[in-house]
Amino acid sequence: SIVLTIPAIIFGFWGVNVDGPFEKSSYGVFAVLIISVILSLICWFLLRRKTYL
Numbered sequence: 001s002i003v004l005t006i007p008a009i010i011f012g013f014w015g016v017n018v019d020g021p022f023e024k025s026s027y028g029v030f031a032v033l034i035i036s037v038i039l040s041l042i043c044w045f046l047l048r049r050k051t052y053l
Contacts, residue, residue: 003044007036 014022014032022028
């Protein structure tokens with residue numbers, strides 16, 4: 001659940017009704033998706049390395 005919290009926070013901040021990064025570009029959803037996947041994988045690797053998982 002810790003690893004899945006990161007994409008939820010990113011998409012939550014990106015979905016707020018204010019101007020945000022990548023909002024007006026055609027590839028914005030994919031950019032945010034890739035960023036959240038990369039950060040989730042980094043978190044997963046760090047937790048795995050410290051034997052929390």
